[in-house]
Amino acid sequence: MIHGGDIYSNNYKGEITDFSSNINPLGPPERLRGEMEKAYLELTAYPDIHYRELKLNIAAYLSCSSSEVVLGSGALEIISNFSLMFKRTIVFTPCFSEYIKRPAVYGREVKKFPLDSDFKINIKYIEEDLKQGDLLILGNPNNPTGLRIPEDELKGIYDIVKEKNAFLLLDEAFFEFCPEDYDSVELFKGRDNICIIRAATKFFALPGIRLGYGVTSSTFAEKYAEVESPWSINSYANAAGKCIFRESDYIEQTKQYINSEREYLQKELSKIEWIKVYKSNANFILIKLLKHDENIIFDEFIKAGIMIRKASNFEGLDRSFIRIAVKGRESNNNLIRLFKEFE
Amino acid sequence: MIHGGDIYSNNYKGEITDFSSNINPLGPPERLRGEMEKAYLELTAYPDIHYRELKLNIAAYLSCSSSEVVLGSGALEIISNFSLMFKRTIVFTPCFSEYIKRPAVYGREVKKFPLDSDFKINIKYIEEDLKQGDLLILGNPNNPTGLRIPEDELKGIYDIVKEKNAFLLLDEAFFEFCPEDYDSVELFKGRDNICIIRAATKFFALPGIRLGYGVTSSTFAEKYAEVESPWSINSYANAAGKCIFRESDYIEQTKQYINSEREYLQKELSKIEWIKVYKSNANFILIKLLKHDENIIFDEFIKAGIMIRKASNFEGLDRSFIRIAVKGRESNNNLIRLFKEFE
Numbered sequence: 002m003i004h005g006g007d008i009y010s011n012n013y014k015g016e017i018t019d020f021s022s023n024i025n026p027l028g029p030p031e032r033l034r035g036e037m038e039k040a041y042l043e044l045t046a047y048p049d050i051h052y053r054e055l056k057l058n059i060a061a062y063l064s065c066s067s068s069e070v071v072l073g074s075g076a077l078e079i080i081s082n083f084s085l086m087f088k089r090t091i092v093f094t095p096c097f098s099e100y101i102k103r104p105a106v107y108g109r110e111v112k113k114f115p116l117d118s119d120f121k122i123n124i125k126y127i128e129e130d131l132k133q134g135d136l137l138i139l140g141n142p143n144n145p146t147g148l149r150i151p152e153d154e155l156k157g158i159y160d161i162v163k164e165k166n167a168f169l170l171l172d173e174a175f176f177e178f179c180p181e182d183y184d185s186v187e188l189f190k191g192r193d194n195i196c197i198i199r200a201a202t203k204f205f206a207l208p209g210i211r212l213g214y215g216v217t218s219s220t221f222a223e224k225y226a227e228v229e230s231p232w233s234i235n236s237y238a239n240a241a242g243k244c245i246f247r248e249s250d251y252i253e254q255t256k257q258y259i260n261s262e263r264e265y266l267q268k269e270l271s272k273i274e275w276i277k278v279y280k281s282n283a284n285f286i287l288i289k290l291l292k293h294d295e296n297i298i299f300d301e302f303i304k305a306g307i308m309i310r311k312a313s314n315f316e317g318l319d320r321s322f323i324r325i326a327v328k329g330r331e332s333n334n335n336l337i338r339l340f341k342e343f344e
Numbered sequence: 345m346i347h348g349g350d351i352y353s354n355n356y357k358g359e360i361t362d363f364s365s366n367i368n369p370l371g372p373p374e375r376l377r378g379e380m381e382k383a384y385l386e387l388t389a390y391p392d393i394h395y396r397e398l399k400l401n402i403a404a405y406l407s408c409s410s411s412e413v414v415l416g417s418g419a420l421e422i423i424s425n426f427s428l429m430f431k432r433t434i435v436f437t438p439c440f441s442e443y444i445k446r447p448a449v450y451g452r453e454v455k456k457f458p459l460d461s462d463f464k465i466n467i468k469y470i471e472e473d474l475k476q477g478d479l480l481i482l483g484n485p486n487n488p489t490g491l492r493i494p495e496d497e498l499k500g501i502y503d504i505v506k507e508k509n510a511f512l513l514l515d516e517a518f519f520e521f522c523p524e525d526y527d528s529v530e531l532f533k534g535r536d537n538i539c540i541i542r543a544a545t546k547f548f549a550l551p552g553i554r555l556g557y558g559v560t561s562s563t564f565a566e567k568y569a570e571v572e573s574p575w576s577i578n579s580y581a582n583a584a585g586k587c588i589f590r591e592s593d594y595i596e597q598t599k600q601y602i603n604s605e606r607e608y609l610q611k612e613l614s615k616i617e618w619i620k621v622y623k624s625n626a627n628f629i630l631i632k633l634l635k636h637d638e639n640i641i642f643d644e645f646i647k648a649g650i651m652i653r654k655a656s657n658f659e660g661l662d663r664s665f666i667r668i669a670v671k672g673r674e675s676n677n678n679l680i681r682l683f684k685e686f687e
Binding site for chain 2 (some may be wrong): 046107210228231235236237270
C-alpha cells in the first residue's frame with residue numbers, strides 16, 4: 002500500500018515542513034487538549050456502540066437528524082463500508098486512490114473514467130454507463146485536483162443517479178476549506194440515494210484521531226449499521242467529536258485563513274514560469290511541472306526541508322505533477338522562494 | 345447489532361458495577377496517562393502507515409519478528425479482515441458473536457458446530473468437515489465459556505488444519521488472564537496456516553483504545569496488508585502500544601490478582617445451590633441458572649447496582665445462562681452476597 006504522505010519513510014534527517022499532507026496548519030481547536038485529558042478516564046469502558054451523543058453533536062453541526070449520521074474511523078472507513086455495500090463502483094481519475102483500492106479488496110468491480118483535460122467531470126460517462134445499484138464516488142472538492150463540482154452540475158449528476166436508482170457518495174473531506182458557495186448537506190436534505198462524507202481529519206487537523214462522518218437518509222443509515230464494524234471509533238475520537246464541532250470561532254477563523262493563504266499561494270506560484278498552477282477550491286494545489294519530473298523536485302525540495310507530494314501514483318497523472326498543501330504564511334513563503342530559486 | 349455489554353442502554357440511574365464487561369479491574373498501567381498526554385501532539389500527523397515502531401514493541405513483547413505482526417482496531421478488526429480473506433468460516437458455538445457476524449457481512453459462508461455439553465470441542469467435526477481454504481476460528485479461552493483448549497488438543501487441531509491446508513485463527517484476547525500452561529505464540533513459532541490474536545482491550549483495561557494485534561507467518565502478514573484499511577489504528581492507540589507492553593510489573597501483578605480472584609469467586613459461587621458455575625480459565629465465568637431466567641437475575645441485580653451479562657444471545661445458549669466478569673475483591677464480594685441473598 003503506497004500512499005503519498007509517508008513522512009516516516011524518507012531519509013532526510015533535518016526538520017521537515019510537510020507540504021504533502023493536507024492538514025489545517027492552525028492545528029486543532031485549543032479546547033481539545035483538555036477534553037482529551039478528560040477522555041483518558043473513558044478508556045476502561047467500551048464506547049457507546051451506537052455513539053448516540055457523538056451523532057447528536059454531528060447532527061447539530063450539520064443541521065440534520067442524528068438518525069441520518071453514519072460514522073467511520075476516518076472518512077476512509079465510510080468509503081470502505083460503502084464499497085462493500087455496492088456491487089460496482091464508478092470513479093473519475095485522478096482521485097483519492099482508496100476509491101479504487103477498497104472496492105477491489107472486497108472483490109467488487111471498479112469502473113474508471115478519466116476526468117477531462119481540465120479535470121472536469123464528463124457527465125456523458127455517467128449518463129451512458131451508470132446502472133441501477135452502482136455506487137458513484139466523487140470527491141467534492143476532488144483530491145488531488147482541488148476542484149469543487151459546480152452546484153448546477155452536481156444537481157444534474159444527482160438527478161441521473163436518482164433516476165437510475167444508483168447511489169452517489171460525495172466525499173467532502175475538505176468541505177470547510179472551500180469558498181462558501183453551496184452546502185451539499187443542505188442541498189440534498191431529506192433525499193435518498195446519496196451520502197455526503199466529511200471528517201475531522203483535514204479541517205480540524207486531526208488525522209491521528211480517525212473520525213469521519215456522513216449524512217444519508219435514515220433508511221440507508223440503518224443498512225449501513227448492518228455492515229459497520231462495532232466500536233471502530235475509539236474513545237478519544239468519540240470525545241473529540243463532542244468538542245470540536247462547537248468551536249465556531251475556530252471554524253470561522255480557519256476558513257478565512259485558508260482562503261486567504263490559498264489565494265496568496267496561487268497568485269505567487271502563478272508567476273513562476275516553469276510550473277502550471279491549477280485553480281483549487283481546497284487547501285491544496287495541484288501543480289504541473291513543465292520542465293522537471295516529480296522526483297527531481299522532491300529530492301531538491303527535501304534538501305531544503307520541504308516535502309511535496311509526488312502525484313504520479315494518482316491514476317491518470319504522470320511524473321510531471323506534484324501536489325502541495327496550503328500551510329502557514331511563513332512556510333508558504335519558504336515554498337514560494339524555493340520555487341522561485343529553482344528552475 | 346445487539347451486544348451484551350451495552351451499559352449505555354439501560355435505564356438504571358445509580359452507580360453500576362459492570363460485571364458484563366470482561367475488563368481488568370485494576371485499570372491500565374499507571375505510566376499510560378502521561379504517555380497519552382504526550383500523544384496529543386501526534387494528532388496533527390497521520391500515524392506511520394506501517395506502524396513500524398508499534399510492531400517492534402509488540403514483537404518484543406511476544407518474542408517474534410515485527411514482520412510477523414498484524415494489527416487491527418481491536419481484535420475485532422483482525423477477525424473481520426480474516427473473515428474477508430477466506431471463503432468459508434467454521435466456528436463452534438457458543439462463541440463471540442462477531443465470529444459469525446463478520447463473515448456474513450462479507451457474504452461469506454459460516455458453518456457452525458455446537459460445542460459438546462461440557463463446552464469442549466468435538467474434533468470429529470473438524471476432521472470431517474474442514475476443507476482446504478477454510479478459516480477455523482477458535483476462542484482460546486473461548487468466550488463465553490472461559491475454557492482454554494488443552495495443549496495436546498490444540499496441537500492435534502493445528503495438525504488437521506495444516507494437513508488440509510486450511511487456516512486456524514486463534515482468538516486469544518484473554519490470554520494473559522489464563523493460568524500459565526502453554527503459550528501458543530511459542531508453540532506455533534515459524535508455522536504457517538495459523539494466526540494468534542491478542543489485544544490491549546481486556547488485559548490492559550483499554551476497550552476504548554481499540555488496539556488488537558496478531559502473530560502469523562511473514563508471508564501471510566503480507567497478504568493481510570493487502571486487505572487491511574490504512575491508518576485504522578489511531579495515534580493514541582499507536583502511542584499506547586509503545587508503552588503498555590513494557591510494563592512487566594503491572595503485567596505480573598494483574599495475572600496474579602485475576603488468578604486469585606477467579607479462584608475465590610469460583611469457590612464461593614460454587615457453594616450456591618441455585619446456580620451451576622462452569623470452571624473458567626479466563627477473567628469471566630459462565631453460570632447456569634437452575635431456577636430463574638437471565639431477565640429476572642438481570643433486573644434484580646441491576647436494582648442493587650450490579651450489571652450481569654445475559655447470555656442468551658450467544659448462539660447455543662438459552663436464557664438460563666449468564667456471564668459475570670472477575671472484578672476487584674469488594675465488587676466480587678458484593679456479587680457473591682447478592683447471589684447468596686437471592687433465591
